Amino acid sequence: MRVIVKPCRGLAGTIQVPGDKSVSHRAGLLGALAAGPTEIRGFLESEDCLNTLGALGALGVEVTRKGPGEYRVEGAGLQGLQEPDDVLDCGNSGTTARLLLGILAGQPFWSVLTGDGSLRRRPMGRVTQPLAQMGATVVGRSDGGRLPLAIRGARPLKALSYRSPVPSAQVKSAILLAGLFADGEVSVEEPAPSRDHTERMLRGFGARVAAEGRSVTLASGGELRGHAIQVPGDISAAAFFLVAAALVPGSAVTIPGVGVNPTRTGLLDVLGEMGADVRVTDRREGEEPSGTLTAGTSRLRGTRVGGALIPRLIDELPVLAVAAAAAEGVTEVADAAELRVKESDRIATLAAELAKLGARVEERPDGFLIRGGARLRGAVVRSWGDHRMAMALIVAGLAAEGRTVVEDTQCIATSYPEFLATLNSLTSEPCAVVEP
Numbered sequence: 083m084r085v086i087v088k089p090c091r092g093l094a095g096t097i098q099v100p101g102d103k104s105v106s107h108r109a110g111l112l113g114a115l116a117a118g119p120t121e122i123r124g125f126l127e128s129e130d131c132l133n134t135l136g137a138l139g140a141l142g143v144e145v146t147r148k149g150p151g152e153y154r155v156e157g158a159g160l161q162g163l164q165e166p167d168d169v170l171d172c173g174n175s176g177t178t179a180r181l182l183l184g185i186l187a188g189q190p191f192w193s194v195l196t197g198d199g200s201l202r203r204r205p206m207g208r209v210t211q212p213l214a215q216m217g218a219t220v221v222g223r224s225d226g227g228r229l230p231l232a233i234r235g236a237r238p239l240k241a242l243s244y245r246s247p248v249p250s251a252q253v254k255s256a257i258l259l260a261g262l263f264a265d266g267e268v269s270v271e272e273p274a275p276s277r278d279h280t281e282r283m284l285r286g287f288g289a290r291v292a293a294e295g296r297s298v299t300l301a302s303g304g305e306l307r308g309h310a311i312q313v314p315g316d317i318s319a320a321a322f323f324l325v326a327a328a329l330v331p332g333s334a335v336t337i338p339g340v341g342v343n344p345t346r347t348g349l350l351d352v353l354g355e356m357g358a359d360v361r362v363t364d365r366r367e368g369e370e371p372s373g374t375l376t377a378g379t380s381r382l383r384g385t386r387v388g389g390a391l392i393p394r395l396i397d398e399l400p401v402l403a404v405a406a407a408a409a410e411g412v413t414e415v416a417d418a419a420e421l422r423v424k425e426s427d428r429i430a431t432l433a434a435e436l437a438k439l440g441a442r443v444e445e446r447p448d449g450f451l452i453r454g455g456a457r458l459r460g461a462v463v464r465s466w467g468d469h470r471m472a473m474a475l476i477v478a479g480l481a482a483e484g485r486t487v488v489e490d491t492q493c494i495a496t497s498y499p500e501f502l503a504t505l506n507s508l509t510s511e512p513c514a515v516v517e518p
């Protein structure tokens with residue numbers, strides 16, 4: 083699928099973004115392990131999150147769709163999952179694969195997991211190694227480091243105090259989920275704090291979780307209790323509109339009900355530093371805080387991004403690179419080598435594709451340097467099968483002169499099936515259309 087993008091004359095209006103991807107996965111997974119039903123509202127109905135629900139169905143969990151984004155998960159309890167009779171296909175979803183591995187590490191049966199070409203290239207050893215230390219048996223490609231993988235859990239698992247070499251919420255969450263089946267407490271220390279949705283939601287389900295700085299500990303014992311979950315809007319989806327509004331002249335966009343968990347709001351901080359008119363109003367506290375985001379056309383300047391900020395905006399770096407290309411001055415991103423093991427090698431793919439539009443991008447081992455201010459000119463670019471690359475390139479096309487063609491855009495459905503419709507609702511005539 084190819085999307086044709088033309089520059090537009092202003093993005094204006096109020097839009098809703100779909101439910102947060104990270105929170106949706108966790109709501110399904112923890113709901114499945116709880117005693118009693120969990121009612122979820124605002125669940126993200128994208129391929130990735132539906133793959134999580136599909137895997138839960140294959141493990142014997144009853145999941146009922148009650149309406150758009152509304153699901154009821156009949157919790158099977160900590161002892162209630164059943165051996166799947168076929169391979170669990172996680173599609174493109176790293177969160178599905180890694181968090182499921184954590185749960186399966188505690189199940190007294192075999193499961194086999196696979197995924198699409200991109201997911202089969204991504205590192206799983208970061209999860210399977212600590213899970214093996216806890217007592218799970220994992221066999222598969224690259225010595226248990228790549229999908230397809232077979233895992234047989236043990237019960238109880240052994241307690242673990244783990245120092246993760248990478249700031250990764252997926253690693254942390256896999257270990258915490260395995261910890262539900264351990265005979266003692268598990269703790270994870272990270273080099274920098276990553277998103278804490280699992281910790282928050284575990285507490286909501288009644289688990290005892292203590293967090294301090296870069297460490298989190300789950301106490302052993304106890305049951306999870308099913309409850310109602312409202313998934314906030316996905317700030318990683320909102321990010322594309324915030325940057326688009328900043329870049330396109332004559333824009334003013336409002337997005338209510340977006341999750342503003344501080345472990346996810348790095349982009350708001352950086353856009354603010356770059357001079358963007360981005361605001362959060364109508365803040366609401368809760369298990370996950372939310373607020374209304376607004377953004378308008380702004381003159382942006384370059385900035386430096388690195389250190390503990392990186393995990394707080396890791397998924398937003400593709401669209402931030404687009405903002406940097408349009409800004410005045412230099413933007414440098416460091417400490418972001420994790421970008422190389424996302425749905426694509428985002429350092430390589432950003433450098434290659436933004437250069438085709440006329441941006442000056444220098445690739446670094448752990449990030450990139452962009453000399454902003456070059457005129458962006460429409461070109462044929464491609465996503466490399468990476469949903470966030472596809473959406474970031476569409477935003478770049480809005481700010482470029484002439485026509486941009488973004489190839490290989492069907493991947494957008496992994497996280498945001500309504501992206502184009504929502505974008506086009508902000509303009510008087512459609513600015514990004516699927517090639518007939």
Ligand code: S3P
Nearest residue numbers: 104177249250251252253396397
């Ligand atoms: C996610 C964590 C991040 C992020 C991914 C979703 C999660 O990955 O990039 O899109 O839901 O836990 P890492 O944990 O690998 O950094």
